[in-house]
Amino acid sequence: MVNISTDVPFRIQRGAFESRIIKSFGWSKGKDFYILAIRTKVRNFSYDYFTLSDPPKLVIDFSQIDEEKSETPDSLKQKEASRGKVPQPSTASPSSRAQTGSSSLQGMKTIVIDPGHGGLEPGARGRFGTLEKNVALEIGLKLRSVIERNFPSRVVLTRDKDLNVSLENRAALANNNKADFFISIHANSSFRKDAHGSETYFLSRDATDEEARKLAFLENNPAEFGEGITGKSEDEIQMILWDMAQSAYLKQSSLLAESIQKELNLLLRTSNRGVKQAPFTVLAGVACPAVLVEVAFISNPREERSLTREGFQINVAQAIYRGLVNYIKLYSQK
Amino acid sequence: MGVKRVALLAVLLTILAILVVIFFRSGALEKIKPPAEAPPPVLEPSPSGPVQMRKIVLFFLSEADTLLHPEEREINASSSIVRQAKQAVEELIKGSDKGYISPFPPETKLRELFLTGDGVAYVDFSEEIVEKHLSGSSAEISTIFSVVNSLAYNFKTIQKVFILIEGQERETLGGHINLSRPFLPLYDLIAN
Numbered sequence: 285m286v287n288i289s290t291d292v293p294f295r296i297q298r299g300a301f302e303s304r305i306i307k308s309f310g311w312s313k314g315k316d317f318y319i320l321a322i323r324t325k326v327r328n329f330s331y332d333y334f335t336l337s338d339p340p341k342l343v344i345d346f347s348q349i350d351e352e353k354s355e356t357p358d359s360l361k362q363k364e365a366s367r368g369k370v371p372q373p374s375t376a377s378p379s380s381r382a383q384t385g386s387s388s389l390q391g392m393k394t395i396v397i398d399p400g401h402g403g404l405e406p407g408a409r410g411r412f413g414t415l416e417k418n419v420a421l422e423i424g425l426k427l428r429s430v431i432e433r434n435f436p437s438r439v440v441l442t443r444d445k446d447l448n449v450s451l452e453n454r455a456a457l458a459n460n461n462k463a464d465f466f467i468s469i470h471a472n473s474s475f476r477k478d479a480h481g482s483e484t485y486f487l488s489r490d491a492t493d494e495e496a497r498k499l500a501f502l503e504n505n506p507a508e509f510g511e512g513i514t515g516k517s518e519d520e521i522q523m524i525l526w527d528m529a530q531s532a533y534l535k536q537s538s539l540l541a542e543s544i545q546k547e548l549n550l551l552l553r554t555s556n557r558g559v560k561q562a563p564f565t566v567l568a569g570v571a572c573p574a575v576l577v578e579v580a581f582i583s584n585p586r587e588e589r590s591l592t593r594e595g596f597q598i599n600v601a602q603a604i605y606r607g608l609v610n611y612i613k614l615y616s617q618k
Numbered sequence: 619m620g621v622k623r624v625a626l627l628a629v630l631l632t633i634l635a636i637l638v639v640i641f642f643r644s645g646a647l648e649k650i651k652p653p654a655e656a657p658p659p660v661l662e663p664s665p666s667g668p669v670q671m672r673k674i675v676l677f678f679l680s681e682a683d684t685l686l687h688p689e690e691r692e693i694n695a696s697s698s699i700v701r702q703a704k705q706a707v708e709e710l711i712k713g714s715d716k717g718y719i720s721p722f723p724p725e726t727k728l729r730e731l732f733l734t735g736d737g738v739a740y741v742d743f744s745e746e747i748v749e750k751h752l753s754g755s756s757a758e759i760s761t762i763f764s765v766v767n768s769l770a771y772n773f774k775t776i777q778k779v780f781i782l783i784e785g786q787e788r789e790t791l792g793g794h795i796n797l798s799r800p801f802l803p804l805y806d807l808i809a810n
Binding site: 475 | 680684719720721753755756757759793796798
């Protein structure tokens with residue numbers, strides 16, 4: 285496996301080629317990586333790679349070994365820089381979303397905000413009757429305005445009023461909108477009267493959860509394959525892609541959770557319960573970095589009162605916003 | 619000739635009568651015998667011997683911190699693993715003797731518990747565990763891992779726990795933690 289990182293926007297172009305080594309090649313695109321699969325005609329070959337600048341180009345040289353005759357290098361142009369250039373339709377998949385669909389290409393992030401519960405499902409209830417669904421919605425709406433005012437992005441809410449939305453549909457909405465980030469907002473509750481503080485969760489890794497995420501990922505990242513790469517190889521490449529994406533999402537989710545938790549601690553003066561992992565149903569279905577913020581305990585009368593105050597809700601929205609933007613600036617903007 | 623025939627018939631009848639008597643008597647004997655001698659095989663604890671007890675550890679919440687705290691219990695060890703596991707869950711719902719907090723709505727009932735060959739315990743609770751639940755993330759995690767850790771810690775044959783409600787699979791207890799798959803124990807949640 286060859287790992288190459290670049291800030292240069294690029295495209296992969298297929299030209300006609302004649303080769304004694306290469307049979308065919310294809311590629312598949314993840315959110316921030318490509319996998320290039322090359323099918324060879326022979327087993328005994330070696331390869332070397334280097335990059336060229338102006339225009340930036342990645343060259344992989346294949347040569348056949350253990351053959352008495354020639355060792356002709358077989359150059360294959362893979363990645364060709366194309367600042368601003370629109371790929372020719374003939375060189376890529378006819379599906380337009382493969383070329384222009386990704387919002388990250390234009391630097392605009394899609395942020396999905398998920399106010400927990402809603403409708404007939406109120407979530408936790410405080411002693412003074414405060415409902416988790418209402419607090420979550422208030423904070424979600426405030427978070428949307430603060431993001432929209434300050435950060436060029438596309439914000440989507442899973443609900444913007446008191447509605448029943450299934451956990452499955454919340455995740456599907458994020459996936460259908462090709463979310464770059466998913467932030468679920470909740471208020472906590474405990475059997476312990478004294479429980480208090482804020483915490484941020486991301487998904488704990490589990491084989492069953494991964495199955496759901498894998499399906500969502502594969503739906504949103506259709507691979508483009510060259511001729512000759514079908515069936516079994518296609519499955520293998522998709523599995524590699526999925527594995528890479530999954531590890532990347534979890535890593536990104538944990539960093540995003542840390543970033544948000546830090547701001548919650550600074551702004552809210554609630555006690556720091558830290559970043560945790562748990563198998564949340566809503567997070568399991570989302571194919572992007574995803575966190576769930578548990579803002580204070582509605583089961584604690586003192587924090588219940590805070591949660592209903594507009595000033596507190598604005599601070600929560602501000603803290604989540606800062607955590608998100610800090611994360612994007614540090615890790616996600618190229 | 620006639621006399622000979624009658625004599626033969628009489629002998630035959632006598633033999634038949636003896637056979638009949640033997641048949642019925644032996645049958646009657648066999649029916650009476652077993653209850654008199656063998657102990658009833660269905661009942662598990664031997665009625666004569668002392669009831670064997672064993673110590674198990676249950677995990678409850680404490681007001682002191684966010685962890686699960688151990689509390690010992692004695693249960694009847696001469697019953698099957700499934701019966702012992704049921705006792706453990708019932709004791710959890712009943713609550714602590716030391717002032718710890720039981721993370722279950724008090725109305726919750728254990729409906730059924732069964733164990734599959736691959737080490738998954740299916741624990742079936744009544745509707746109240748959902749209906750009366752506090753349904754916060756922390757509350758759900760406490761309920762789930764109080765059961766899962768208590769069962770996996772005490773019974774080697776239980777590796778995972780699947781939570782059912784009214785005999786059915788449910789998505790969550792209150793909108794947070796995924797119940798649609800079995801849980802492995804999380805011993806990080808236990809206070810030492």
